Amino acid sequence: MSLSDTPHARHIPDRLASPLSRALKRWEVLLFLVAAAIFVINSFASPYFLDPWSLSDATYNFTEKAMIGFAMALLIIAGEIDLSVASIMALTSTAMGFAVTLGAGTPELVAIGIVVGLACGAFNGMLVAGMGLPSIVVTIGTMSLFRGISYIVLGDKAYNGYPASFAYFGQGYVWWVFSFELALFAVAALVFGVLLHRTNFGRAIYVIGNNPVAALFSGIRVARVKFILFLLTGVMSGIASICLTSRLGSTRPSIALGTELEAVTMVVLGGVNILGGSGTIPGVVLAALVMGLVTFGFGLLNVPGIVMSIFIGLLLIGVIALPRLWARARRRR
Amino acid sequence: MSNWKTLLTSAAVATAVFANVAHADTKRIAVVVKALGIGFFDAVDKGAEEAAKQLGDVQIIYTGPTKTTAEGQIDVINALIAQKVDAIAISANDKDALVPVLKKAMDRGITVISFDSGVAPAGREMQLNASSTELIGKMLIKMAADSMPDGGKVAVLSASATATNQNAWIDAMKASMSAYPNIKLDEVAYGDDMADKSYREAQALMQKYPNLKAIIAPTTVGIQAAAQAVEDAKMVGKINVTGLGLPSEMAGHVHTGASQGFAIWNPIDLGYAATMIADELMTKKAEAKPGAVLDMGRMGKVTLDANGEGAMADPFFYNAKNVDEFAKIF
Numbered sequence: 069m070s071l072s073d074t075p076h077a078r079h080i081p082d083r084l085a086s087p088l089s090r091a092l093k094r095w096e097v098l099l100f101l102v103a104a105a106i107f108v109i110n111s112f113a114s115p116y117f118l119d120p121w122s123l124s125d126a127t128y129n130f131t132e133k134a135m136i137g138f139a140m141a142l143l144i145i146a147g148e149i150d151l152s153v154a155s156i157m158a159l160t161s162t163a164m165g166f167a168v169t170l171g172a173g174t175p176e177l178v179a180i181g182i183v184v185g186l187a188c189g190a191f192n193g194m195l196v197a198g199m200g201l202p203s204i205v206v207t208i209g210t211m212s213l214f215r216g217i218s219y220i221v222l223g224d225k226a227y228n229g230y231p232a233s234f235a236y237f238g239q240g241y242v243w244w245v246f247s248f249e250l251a252l253f254a255v256a257a258l259v260f261g262v263l264l265h266r267t268n269f270g271r272a273i274y275v276i277g278n279n280p281v282a283a284l285f286s287g288i289r290v291a292r293v294k295f296i297l298f299l300l301t302g303v304m305s306g307i308a309s310i311c312l313t314s315r316l317g318s319t320r321p322s323i324a325l326g327t328e329l330e331a332v333t334m335v336v337l338g339g340v341n342i343l344g345g346s347g348t349i350p351g352v353v354l355a356a357l358v359m360g361l362v363t364f365g366f367g368l369l370n371v372p373g374i375v376m377s378i379f380i381g382l383l384l385i386g387v388i389a390l391p392r393l394w395a396r397a398r399r400r401r
Numbered sequence: 402m403s404n405w406k407t408l409l410t411s412a413a414v415a416t417a418v419f420a421n422v423a424h425a426d427t428k429r430i431a432v433v434v435k436a437l438g439i440g441f442f443d444a445v446d447k448g449a450e451e452a453a454k455q456l457g458d459v460q461i462i463y464t465g466p467t468k469t470t471a472e473g474q475i476d477v478i479n480a481l482i483a484q485k486v487d488a489i490a491i492s493a494n495d496k497d498a499l500v501p502v503l504k505k506a507m508d509r510g511i512t513v514i515s516f517d518s519g520v521a522p523a524g525r526e527m528q529l530n531a532s533s534t535e536l537i538g539k540m541l542i543k544m545a546a547d548s549m550p551d552g553g554k555v556a557v558l559s560a561s562a563t564a565t566n567q568n569a570w571i572d573a574m575k576a577s578m579s580a581y582p583n584i585k586l587d588e589v590a591y592g593d594d595m596a597d598k599s600y601r602e603a604q605a606l607m608q609k610y611p612n613l614k615a616i617i618a619p620t621t622v623g624i625q626a627a628a629q630a631v632e633d634a635k636m637v638g639k640i641n642v643t644g645l646g647l648p649s650e651m652a653g654h655v656h657t658g659a660s661q662g663f664a665i666w667n668p669i670d671l672g673y674a675a676t677m678i679a680d681e682l683m684t685k686k687a688e689a690k691p692g693a694v695l696d697m698g699r700m701g702k703v704t705l706d707a708n709g710e711g712a713m714a715d716p717f718f719y720n721a722k723n724v725d726e727f728a729k730i731f
Contacts, residue, residue, distance in 0.1 A: 114484075122483030125505075129476045228497045239501060316471065318497035325470050367480025372437050373467035 095339035099354035103361060110365035117368060124245035126364035128238075128315065130334070131249040132308040133327060134356035137334040138260040139304040141352045143297045144335055145264070147277045147344030148196060148203040150301045154327035155214035156188040157309035162218040164310070165227025165319035174233045181310040182303060188214060189302015190295075197294040211328070218321035228318040238315025249311050253356075256304070261349040269293070277344030333380060334359055337387055358383075427460050430679050431481045432672065433474060433491040434465040435518065440649075440731040441668050442492070445517075448672025449490075455698060456680055462486060471495035475502045481511075488512035488679040493520045500524035512683035516675040522709055526682055526689035529675050529703065531666030533712035537619070538573020540664050540716045541644060542581060545615040548641040548661050552583025553614035556606045558627050558644075560594040560620040570619045587613070592623045599626035607634055618644035624663060628654035648719050648727035655724045667717035668731060674700045674713050 110117045117123075136153050143150055163184045164177045172180065192210055196203045242251045264270040272293050275283040284290050308327075313319055338355035340347025359380065366376045432449050434442035446463040453459040462481070466473025471494045481489060482505065489506060493499050493515055503513050503524035512526060519528035532540075545555050557574075559567045571589060578584065587610050592599025599622055607613060607630070616631070618624035624646040631640050637658045646663040654660045674697040681687045687695055691707045703711035719727060 116483045116485065119483060122479075125479040125483065128479065226495070226497050235501070312472075315501060316475075316495075316498035317501050318495070320471070320495055320498065322470065322495075323498075324472065326468060363476060364480060364483075367476060368484055370462050370464050370480075370484075372464070373473065373477075374437065377467055 130360035185306020193298030444668035445672035452676035471498035603630035662720035664716035
């Protein structure tokens with residue numbers, strides 16, 4: 069560090085930044101404005117947008133992914149990742165479908181969904197937290213493994229014949245246009261928000277993400293926290309799978325193909341640092357809304373899906389690049 | 402001045418066109434395909450547009466997901482339901498997973514039919530198959546017979562011994578062989594839909610039966626490999642390779658003469674027929690129930706079976722005259 073840097077580092081501003089300008093610099097506020105802008109543009113662009121039932125239908129394109137996204141956000145903040153989530157969904161769905169052929173009812177199916185998700189998460193957690201293997205490699209492996217089992221069990225066949233009451237999770241409504249999935253999404257957001265932002269466990273996640281060694285020396289049981297995070301991701305994938313299977317009313321081994329990347333996209337778009345250490349649940353919620361609104365808005369205008377992919381891709385690159393460009397510009401000033 | 406005039410005129414024309422499009426009488430039929438960017442489905446769209454032009458008051462919305470997933474199609478269908486389209490014609494990525502969302506579409510008054518790759522009966526009013534097992538079987542033997550007026554020996558090069566589709570087609574072909582008493586089927590060989598194995602099986606057939614007149618391959622991989630084997634063995638003109646193939650893959654072999662012609666469904670006709678049927682059902686001119694006879698315009702009529710399925714036509718025959726035109730499409 070050169071001498072010339074020192075005064076800059078000690079610079080004390082005359083006046084503290086006003087709450088408004090501080091708020092505007094927050095990623096969440098920016099996302100909120102983007103979401104609001106998309107909402108307004110959509111309502112002008114298509115006469116069909118502002119219809120409560122249509123909007124309710126549209127929420128399905130992000131609720132399941134966001135449920136996984138919340139758990140994934142915690143995992144990424146802690147410096148790990150789980151790319152096997154979509155495959156956990158496939159395996160969970162296959163297990164439920166198999167149980168149906170043995171005559172399982174709705175309560176058993178839900179239990180199976182949660183237990184299989186938990187077991188997959190435990191397997192990932194054991195390899196990463198227990199044996200210290202890199203999570204990206206482990207979960208790329210289990211991504212093939214879990215879906216591979218589904219393919220072996222099902223081949224080109226499908227399970228259907230789910231009980232009628234099972235359809236509630238993916239097709240039922242709690243009140244008026246508010247679907248069960250939307251309610252579950254809200255509850256999950258609340259639970260994960262409190263867990264991350266209001267508990268010691270949440271603080272531990274940030275510390276681990278910023279410096280795992282320091283976390284270890286300050287008495288945080290790093291491996292245990294990581295293991296629990298993998299369990300959580302597994303359970304949320306299981307729950308998302310229950311919803312998706314219920315919504316589709318059938319299981320094929322290709323179910324939820326590609327969901328892992330959409331969940332990671334949502335998390336990163338929500339302002340979670342892909343290298344770990346920072347990010348918020350409200351950010352992920354807003355990112356889910358942005359992605360949902362863009363998908364639905366483009367759908368209403370019959371814009372080909374590839375344009376949507378390009379848009380999300382650019383948004384993602386923007387998310388990563390903007391803060392760095394911003395920081396560089398400020399340093400130069 | 403004249404520039405202004407042109408501008409104003411074109412603006413007026415544009416407004417008129419726009420108003421025309423937005424006119425309440427215009428019905429919207431959405432053609433939902435497995436994924437965008439597939440030549441076969443672009444050709445389906447071409448056929449749908451042709452039908453729309455003929456009908457006059459129909460607008461086609463050609464759409465689909467970027468990846469061939471059921472989830473992607475569900476998002477697309479939700480957006481179409483929100484737009485309150487009049488009809489949806491879909492080629493499904495998953496025959497079961499789309500049932501709930503398509504049921505919802507029908508509940509909200511949208512006519513739903515499937516074509517090409519069908520949806521389970523609960524999720525659509527009718528399914529239009531490009532052809533039927535019986536028609537394909539007849540076509541296979543007819544194509545071989547047309548190239549050998551004096552009769553003789555033929556062999557079949559199929560996919561795997563357990564391939565459901567191929568076995569059904571071969572059985573149908575055997576059933577219609579009584580119409581050709583001087584043609585004898587020597588053997589059914591299996592190339593497992595792998596290019597190298599199919600090639601070797603074709604070579605073996607030629608060695609085993611020196612008087613072989615035709616190889617019938619009801620698989621796109623097999624027909625290509627057999628044509629290549631015939632060319633490499635310098636048997637062009639002696640053995641005709643026919644069956645089911647893709648124009649883009651077979652054009653070269655048709656021009657060398659290894660194949661005098663082959664068949665596959667015609668996607669343009671399929672899109673045309675699907676649109677005609679969707680229009681008929683949404684305007685309540687007909688009802689899709691077992692035994693119903695639906696009108697497909699220039700494609701004739703189709704009768705629905707007990708499952709609400711109907712077969713459009715014979716597989717379309719491609720030869721040196723038309724193969725290049727379709728090779729550009731799929």
